[in-house]
Amino acid sequence: MNRRILISLYKKEILDILRDKKTILMMIVVPLILYPLLFFGAMYLTSSLINSDTQRSYIIGYDEYSETDGVISFFREKAPDHDYKLAYYKGDVSGLEEGLADVFISRSSLEGKPSYEIAYKASETSSQTAAGIAEKLLTEYREKLRSEEFKKLGLDESEFMDPISFEYKDMSSNEENAGYLLGYIVPFLMITSILMGALYPAIDATAGEKERGTLETLLTLPVRNMELIGAKFAATSTVAVAAAVLNMISMSLMGAYFYSTVSAAADSEPIRLISYLPAVLIMLLCVVVFAMFASAVCLSACIFAKSFKEAQNYTTPVMLVFMICGMAGMIPSLELNGTTALIPVVNIALLISSLFKLHFEISLIALVLLSNVAYSLLAIVLMTRVFSSEQILFGDGAGGMKLLEGRKNMKPGQIPGIGDCVLLLSLLLLIILFAGSLLIVRFGSWGLIAEQFLIFFATSFYAWYIKADPKKLFMIRRPRLAAVIGGVIAWIGSYLIVQVMGYAIEQLFPEAFASQQNELVSIWGDDPMWLLILSSALIPAICEEWAFRGFLLGSLKNRYKKHTAIILCGLIFGLFHLSPMQILLVSVFGVVMAVVAYESGSIFPTMLMHFLNNLSAVLISKYRDVLIEKYDWAEDVPLYAVFIMAALGLLFTALGLMLVIKKGRAHQDKADCIE
């Protein structure tokens, strides 16, 4: 990468963005004008509402019983003490519907002690307020009657009614209290403002360039993809950071104004703003890192679009997801931990929220920041790959989804495209998220089997619909013995590697890891062993391989270079396990299996590997306690054992893959000759 080119491209992008009126409007006018306007508007509205509410008079309706009981006369007597006016309306029916009264008090039972009903309409503010007033007055009335009774009996009311007394004492500091409120709202505003800042430049730099025809000009220059994307990414991030900082300034000015007016009115202890300094500093870091992440995501979404309009369609779901995840700070039970620190967007929301509560946990802060940087880099690397694809530069965008066309239009024997993979994966995700979860909760192991069959059928249906050649796509081909043996050896190796990695993760995030183990065991319940093996090992080995090493790898290897196809296939397989703790582990295993499938040209060795892997997981989970007891398995593995395991794992993996690759090539050549 040439730094000089990167810098000159970056300068060009920034100049181009800054000279665009729309960007300036989004970046400067919105935060600096809109926030104060909204804020003062809201203040004015509330105060005028409060004023109109206190000034108006409420109509309290009553029936004849409550009048004769003396309730109403008590009301009349007490009314001057309060800052509202009351008018009275006497009727046989409530009159609420007709608007004759805001609240209606009636005696609900005529026998026994007097009991009253406060009829009101929760859908109307004035009626709610009036009901509140009525309740307060009735309570006062009850207390008045009670103390009269006590007096009659000659008892000390306070001693009788309150044998003990207690009071609250808030131990949190003023700063913590204010931080709690800030942590509630700031993450959301922050995330939204960064997203808004990144969105427009991202669209402009990708789809906008395509639409205006300047992209082709750019491509005539001796610029590498990495430089091009790097400059766009840096420029978008800069604008997003600038927008966020402007937003922060605008918000803090509003906050300061609000604080000074409030603290002038209430004589509480002043908040020491200095205690938020670390939070603000770390938050600035968060802003930078999150601006990078948001820019990377926006650019990735827009890079497929041919026009501004199309780009806006792609970014709408991104915006929704970001905004919903941005509200994570408002969910009380959700806290920043090893798991949530890895979930994009949610982690930033939770981190900012925890910072304002003055919680500083360095390891979690580092994890959030690092994971965001890692996600951004990943997105950029993928983008440079995608960007060189001419289908996206000169073609019709992301590539069609064949399922949306009639089957009669399909060309027999075709290979699914990237659009098809995206569509099928979304379908599978829906199956796993909704149908699968429901089935498993309802039917346990049998539900698991049903979910796997759904995956199998969805994949097969898609392949059938587009008239793909099943033998070719799913690599149904008798494997050579060497490939099978190599696959098994590679599995042993990758199993060891995954164990070591699992051990490392367990050391880092013990809680999250433990909860995962329990989840699996709870699905199984008391099912017999054969059912567990069938539902958790055999059937997933067939059905998941069918979808991932079959359909997905078969399509990817047609579009991308070997390494890209294998790594993408492994990563997507990892992501589909939908648990942050597992993504990395499963991805490693997925990549190894993808190599075996790719090199052997057959899906069967990986089915065997997958089966062995799940089988060992079933056996170990089921007999964990027995094994620990019988063989005296140490809970704390010595460090040298871990290293030996890692070394052995790498050795076995390499050995197995070598066997598969060498023998697999010979096999493929032979097969090609026959064809």
Added chain:
Amino acid sequence: MIIRSEGLCKSFKRLVKDEKGKKGATLQEEFYAVDHVSLQAGGGEIVGILGPNGAGKTTLLRMLGCLMQPQSGRVIISDDEGREISDPVEIKKHIGYLSGNTRLYQRLSARELMHTIADIYGMDEKEQNERIEEISKVLDLSDFIDNRIERLSTGQTQRVSIARCLVHSPSVYIFDEPTLGLDILSSESIIDFMMGERDRGRTVLYSTHYMEEAQYLCDRILMMYKGRIVAEGTPSELMEKTETKNLRETFRKMIEEEI
């Protein structure tokens, strides 16, 4: 400097009517936009690439300019000492590419645009200023060089476009229909420019639909049809071969023969 291509191929997919299928059914079919094209140009000549719409001219020029990767085959530039360059990014340093699709950044001024481009080509500040001054004189940009491009007229924009691909003094120009939709004055300035560069020993590869222009301008003509080069020669050679009086008729006759 000599630019040459060896067996360039590029295929695209398109939908065609399915004759066997039901009414309205379509099939996706792969076709070669450029089909094994080998050519060579260099040493002060203007090579015209002619052909009907969809013949593959733009795709060929895009591959020659390294904007597009060929499916097979390669593009090579060899310099005067016979050194061969095949890395696309390195090749681009010797090429000035201009087409109807290479638009300019509307929000920058011509000067800023040229500075950015010169920066990318690795020229230092002094070199940049001298070069921009020179280009501005040749193409008469001085009146509007500091205005934003969005405020310029079509003719002025076209001159800036040429200025853009001149910045790094390329030795090979690739122009894809450079005079399309321009008035006589603007297209004349482009034609003058191409002739001037040829006289300076530069090579120009260009495609056009204006036969009179090609006949007058080109030293050599490549006739393309369905992705292949079907005829090659000087305008007069081609006219002789087809026994026609002007290039317009030559073109028509050749295409009719191909069909």
